[in-house]
Amino acid sequence: MSSLAVAMTISYSTGFFRLIFRWYGSIWRSIYKELIVYLVLFFSVRLFYTLAIPIIDPDQEYRMKARFEAICRQFNEYTKLIPLTFLLGFYVSNVVSRWWRQFECLNWPEDLLSLLCVAVNGTDERSAQNVQVRHRVARYINDKEESPYTRWMTPLHWVQQIMSDEVTKQGMTVTYLTNFISELKSFRTSFRRLFCHDWVCVPLVYTQVAAIATYGFFFFALFGRQNINGNDVDTIFPLFTVVQFLFFVGWYKVGLDLMRPFGLDDDDIELSYILERNINVSFAIVNKLQMSEP
Structure with missing residues (x-):
């Protein structure tokens, strides 16, 4: 785990005194x-x-x-x-639900790349080229573009084009392609939902109240x-x-x-660690695990 990850989301034990007197990520640090x-x-x-x-x-x-x-x-x-309990309870309940939905929108590459390794395996005469294809796909699904409107869409479109070329060159079966595109669609949908959460915040008037x-x-x-x-x-x-x-x-x-x-506060989601972890897992799946014997 990276040093940045250690400084962010706080893990804690269930012991009463350790729970109450923790400083990082605690109520004491938040409001003192x-x-x-x-x-x-x-x-x-x-x-x-x-x-x-x-x-x-x-x-x-x-x-x-x-x-x-x-x-x-x-x-x-x-x-x-002042109905403070009602107002705060309703407000925080909605914010916490929104926070968890954003975490659920984060993508994990295992399912998509596992399907890729089945569809583009390394056991035939095109093994070296297949390895290159898998590496390109693994890189693109962890990549980003600078355009504010297509930074999450463009690399996934490249992956789709690569798989389309593989169908032409290698004659990939329709079942493999359908399953892969379906998983890629779910991958894209999660990014779109995360983009919408970042774009549309909780209404200002709600927070003001x-x-x-x-x-x-x-x-x-x-x-x-x-x-x-x-x-x-x-x-x-x-x-x-x-x-x-x-x-x-x-x-x-x-x-x-x-x-x-997705910031640097004590209890923010460890986004940098997740990205680093996804890159390592992605290349492990398409390279080391694919080449190892069962």
Whole structure:
């Protein structure tokens, strides 16, 4: 496995403490900056209530504190009106399903090249030429073009032309050709689906609704969860609010991270490793495995 692959998709054990305290690819790494900023803002609001109000207007301290407490209680009621669990659950569920469908669109060359080795074998007098044909096909199905519209289509079209020439030169049977073209069609269809996933993203308004709901909820919680008279939701440290922050913001971050799975984030799909693996497997099938005795 390449060094790039090691740094990407995270494997983890099922042990509780190892699972919770992993850093790479974890919830802690994903949201620790936002959590620090949120706690700074939270305690800034508390310091404003306890220290700044008496300094601003000592004569009106009790009236200003009473008004501030009323605002905090009202904001705490607002947090109950945001259907955050429903919005995030629906959003992340769709993103995760889309992420897995993109992974399923990745092609693996074994089936296609196995059919190729049956159709263009190396046991007759054209053995050397057949080896060359197999190598060309193996190279093309792992190749790409620079054109943004045909980079995945052109090499597969070349493969189709090669097989058409082989039918003329070698008299390949219709059954072999039909099976190979059918597998090549599936190969092309997977690329097209992957291209469409990259082209058409999750609608922006969908992500905006999830973002506004998540951060709006915790904006109201900045005031609504303050430990003031008549509002004992949290104690000195907003423990339950922090737990909610881990759940909801971490949940939202999952959706953002899985939106584009072919990058360099911790849990992105190891695309470079897959491409390297496919090339090695392809040439092993058409060369080493084809030449070895059963």
